[in-house]
Amino acid sequence: MRTALVIGTGLIGTSAALALAARGVTVYLADHDPEQARTAAALGAGTDTEPEGPVDLVIVAAPPAYVATALADAMRRGLGRGYLDVASVKGGPRRELEALGLEASLLSKYIGTHPMSGREKSGPLAATGDLFEGRPWVLTPTRETDTEVLNLALELVSHCRAVPVVMDADAHDRAVALVSHMPHLVSSMVAARLEHAEEAAVRLCGQGIRDVTRIAASDPRMWIDILSANPGPVADLLSEVATDLDETVRALRALQSSDEAKRREGTDGVENVLRRGNAGQVRVPGKHGTAPQVYEIVAVLIDDQPGQLARIFADAGKAGVNIEDVRIEHATGQQAGLVQLTVEPTAATVLTAALRERGWAIRQ
Template sequence: MRTALVIGTGLIGTSAALALAARGVAVHLVDHDPGQARTAAALGAGTDEAPEGRVDLVIVAVPPAHVAATLAEAIRSDAGRAYIDVASVKGGPRRELEALGCDLTAYIGTHPMSGKERSGPLAATADLFEGRPWVLTPTRDTDTEVLNLALELVALCRAVPVVMDADAHDRAVALVSHTPQLVSSMVAARLEEADETAVRLCGQGIRDVTRIAASDPRMWIEILSANPGPVADVLAGIAADLDETVRALRSLESSDEQKRRGGAAGVEDVLRRGNAGRERVPGKHGAAPTAYEVVAVLISDQPGELARIFADAGRAGVNVEDVRIEHATGQQAGLVQLMVEPAAAPGLTASLRERGWAIRQ
């Protein structure tokens, strides 16, 4: 791949353009807002000048509702040798293209499973896709050269290719991406009218659950409008669980011992099923999840403190597998939770104590 045209310079389009430009591909940028394309070009994602002739790959990075029309226009104008889109739904756009009578041998639908709460070119980074799954949905009609160019794009972005059927992909993202967004927003919405004393008690749990609730509603309306059925199916299952859990909790209020036992069993059931589901989430590098030991260290909110604790962990010969920071409300301090292999935890704890760190159990 020597040339590419990116249509749509938001977070995903600009990030892909940055990755390609950094690896020597001549990238041309187009957006319905010329100012946004100029911003992406200024960031080093390519040029906002039109290409001279056909490019090797056209990447359509527009909202799902506009994918088919944008692709159809690009295909009819013979803009490139191959065409892909990066929308978060795949079945609908392909059916729309078929209805428009487009020749789809040069097209393949794709979806990089990566993103941020922020949108736009200023949020883009060349490493956004590194190590992340990038779904490809070829069909029997897809030309081999087109599939190879799509695979080259994934490789240049240092992502991991995953081949799926388009409709199976849409059902999968309804479960692992679209529904979590709605559930996160629903939980966060409870905070809008909450008493200030309750909000002051917010800890890491509520921060984890509501992190993605900060996402742009306009973007998510477009995504959810393109995949409403599968998302509604997942939410219906969650609603059934909620109904059962509400009944179980009401039973725990009863003065009847048998009802209380039944309520406790109902709550325990959903919690245990949650444990089982969580264990299926891939761990580090996509491998089976590992039960790490947590070494919690009190840390002051001062420049260089994080660097110092990581350096001290390195001096102890311990690899930190993951990290979480829990901020203390109203204080210039917090807890850094270092996730390490269980066998390494005692040695790391002792070493950090020797270096003056306050360890919390």
């Protein structure tokens, strides 16, 4: 791949363009908003001029509702050797493209893809060239997909340092409904409870509520586009969640009863949903997509001052301990916080002793 045209210079399109430009690919940028394309060009993602002839790969990074139209226009104009989109749903755009009456020879030059990466922010200014590194990038070829186009898509994934995953388009849509679209709506529903909550209650927010509501900060307009393209599978999953909610509400009401038998039923009902949650959570892939592992947390109290984290990491390195993950819980009303270092169980005792020896305050 020597040349590429990115149509749509939002977060995903500009991030892909930045990655390609950094690998020496000549990238052309186009957007319905010329100012947005100029912004992406100014960031080093490519040039907002038109290519003189067909490029190797046309990348459509438009919202799902506009993908088919943008692809069909690009194909009829002969803008590239191969075409792909990066929308978060795959079955609908493919069927819409087929319904537009394109010749089979043109359809064979298209492959639907979806990089499983993003941010709460949108637009070219939120883009980074490393957005996709280590992340799954789904490819949905069909029997008609030209081998050259599949290879171009794989080259794009390689340039972005992502991990290719081949799936059926409709299976992909059901999967993202489960792991992305439905959780986003549930996160938004939880966050909505905070909108009119008393200030005294909101001030008690800890890491748990921050974890649950983080993705609720995303642009609603973008998510309306996404959900409108995949409403059926998301609605099916939310219906199942609603059933669980109804049963859990009944179980909690039973816990208020003065009848011992009803309280036991309530306890069983709440415990059931919590245990099912345990069983589902352990299936979430672990580090680098491997099987989940059991880790231990070493909690360290730190002041909110420059260099504190660097010191902890350096001291952990001197102790020969690899930190698998790190989280920070900030203290309310104080310039301090709790750093939670995730390590292998065999390393927890070693790290705790080493950090205490170097003057760190460990919290059990």
